Amino acid sequence: MKARKKPAVVGVTQWFKNGDHPCDDVTRCGMTPNGKEWEGRVVRYFNRPEVSGATKCQHCGLPMRKHGWIDTLEGGHIVCPGDWIITGLKGEHYPCKDSIFKKTYDLVEPERS
16 A cells, blocks of 8 residues: 655744744743854753763764754754754654655745734
């Protein structure tokens, strides 16, 4: 058997750094007094005590300090710079690698009222 995925329009944001997602309301976490760093509500800083920020990512090769972390329905996931954050039909968020995104999704123009 085979099945075709039903077309559905979902929200997407390409992520490169903390604060890129529109739902990351830039709530400051006391990182710096000048407000240049903040913790996002959707994509947070990658912060694992057992992984150094200088460690190279196995997916993209960039240092882990440049990465984010997102909680999904299946658990937490690393977000690499350039990944797309998809907002599903129930408001859930999950990351998608750019190469997979380009094979799976077409960007659409927003509907006009």
